[in-house]
Amino acid sequence: MESQNTFNTLMSHTISAAQLRAQVATVLRAAGSSAEEAATVAANLVLANLSGHDSHGVGMLPRYVDAVLEGGLKPNSSVRVVLDTGSLLTLDGQRGYGQVVGEQAMTLGISRAKAHGSCIMTLGNAHHLGRIGHFAEMAVDQGLVSLHFVNVLSRPVVAPFGGGDGRFGTNPCCIGVPLKGREPFVLDFATSRVAQGKMRVAHNKGIQVEPGTLIDEHGRPTTDPGVVVVPQSNGLFGALLAFGEHKGYGMAVACRTAGRRADRRRHLAQSHRPGRARRRQWHADDFDRPGQAGHPGRFRAGSGGLCGLAPGRAGRTRL
Numbered sequence: 546m547e548s549q550n551t552f553n554t555l556m557s558h559t560i561s562a563a564q565l566r567a568q569v570a571t572v573l574r575a576a577g578s579s580a581e582e583a584a585t586v587a588a589n590l591v592l593a594n595l596s597g598h599d600s601h602g603v604g605m606l607p608r609y610v611d612a613v614l615e616g617g618l619k620p621n622s623s624v625r626v627v628l629d630t631g632s633l634l635t636l637d638g639q640r641g642y643g644q645v646v647g648e649q650a651m652t653l654g655i656s657r658a659k660a661h662g663s664c665i666m667t668l669g670n671a672h673h674l675g676r677i678g679h680f681a682e683m684a685v686d687q688g689l690v691s692l693h694f695v696n697v698l699s700r701p702v703v704a705p706f707g708g709g710d711g712r713f714g715t716n717p718c719c720i721g722v723p724l725k726g727r728e729p730f731v732l733d734f735a736t737s738r739v740a741q742g743k744m745r746v747a748h749n750k751g752i753q754v755e756p757g758t759l760i761d762e763h764g765r766p767t768t769d770p771g772v773v774v775v776p777q778s779n780g781l782f783g784a785l786l787a788f789g790e791h792k793g794y795g796m797a798v799a800c801r802t803a804g805r806r807a808d809r810r811r812h813l814a815q816s817h818r819p820g821r822a823r824r825r826q827w828h829a830d831d832f833d834r835p836g837q838a839g840h841p842g843r844f845r846a847g848s849g850g851l852c853g854l855a856p857g858r859a860g861r862t863r864l
Contacts, residue, residue: 562591562595565587566584566588567587569583569586569587569590569591569603570586570587571583572606573587573609573620576609576610576613576620577613577621578642579620582642585642585648586609586642586644586645589644589675589676590644592676593675593676596676596678598676598740599742600741600746601676601742604742604746605673605742609642609672609673612672618641618642619639619640619641621641622638622640622641622642622646623639623645624637624638625637625639631660631661632657632661632662632663632664634654634657634664635666636667637668637670638650638668638669638670638671638672639670640670640671640672642672643672643673643674643675646668646671647668647671647674648680648683650666650668651680651683651684654666654684655684655687655689658684658689659687659689663831664831665831666831674695676733677695677717677733678721678731680719681693681720681721681733682731685721685722685723686729689721689723690720690722690723691721691831692720692831693717693718693719694718694799694800695716695718695719695800696800696803697713697714697715697716699714700782701714702737702741702782702784702785703736703737703784703785703786703797704764704784704786705794706791706793708784709764709784710760710783710784711773711782711784712784713798714801715737715740715741715785716735716736716737716801717733717735717736718732718733718734718800736787736788736793736794736800737787737793737797738757738785738787738788739758739785741785744759744773744774744785745770745774747770748770752770753768753769753770754770755768756768758786759773759784759786760772760784760786761777761783762777762779762781762782769783772784773785
């Protein structure tokens with residue numbers, strides 16, 4: 546409690562969103578980004594903070610700068626089309642900012658779904674994509690249903706069900722469904738019990754996390770978020786646990802398998818190297834027009850009735 550009070554007293558202060566976006570953009574330009582790219586990434590990070598997800602907000606900036614210096618993140622990169630069959634797209638992010646190449650990929654996928662009724666799109670070799678819900682919101686704003694499966698190639702931070710150390714990433718899953726006359730349904734979650742970034746936030750605040758979230762470097766339960774943020778005394782890290790025990794673990798494997806359609810050459814073992822791993826993400830999406838494969842009126846009526854059971858904040862349905 547004392548460390549938390551110290552954090553709140555010495556480090557907490559309020560900055561306007563506009564000022565924060567400008568400051569973040571200044572750092573990104575100094576790291577090599579164009580003014581346009583810097584503005585896009587800065588806006589995305591600040592939006593994550595404003596949405597209540599500090600784990601995906603401006604706290605990522607130091608890691609981005611490190612990644613540029615290490616060569617794992619290439620400023621001013623754009624998506625490259627690897628395969629295009631109309632309703633099937635394979636894209637290469639060329640190590641660009643995920644906030645930039647992710648939006649570029651979504652724009653292409655959305656246009657194809659509108660033209661063909663559906664689109665399967667994979668984006669590989671992108672840096673950290675940030676909050677995946679942002680991309681689902683792009684789709685539902687255009688009246689499209691979207692499903693997103695993400696695989697992370699970095700230091701493995703999540704333990705398999707019954708395991709004693711990290712073997713895979715947080716592997717997010719996200720689903721967006723537009724609803725007529727009301728805010729859309731957006732489900733966005735890491736398949737670990739909590740996002741890795743939330744552990745960084747808790748560690749920086751000097752607070753403990755809920756039991757059942759983590760194991761330490763010896764495979765023992767702990768509430769110390771630092772075990773997955775900084776190397777421990779033996780040079781190893783602890784791990785996050787999957788949500789829902791074996792069910793969440795299965796979902797994580799499904800996201801990993803679906804996400805890796807973007808690059809079959811990568812293997813999980815590659816991310817288990819010592820040292821500071823480069824972070825890359827693979828993103829597989831499916832977009833559909835509601836009712837394309839069925840009766841649109843029944844789709845809207847059934848979805849609206851179900852989502853009426855779970856109203857979210859500010860009218861947006863989230864779980």
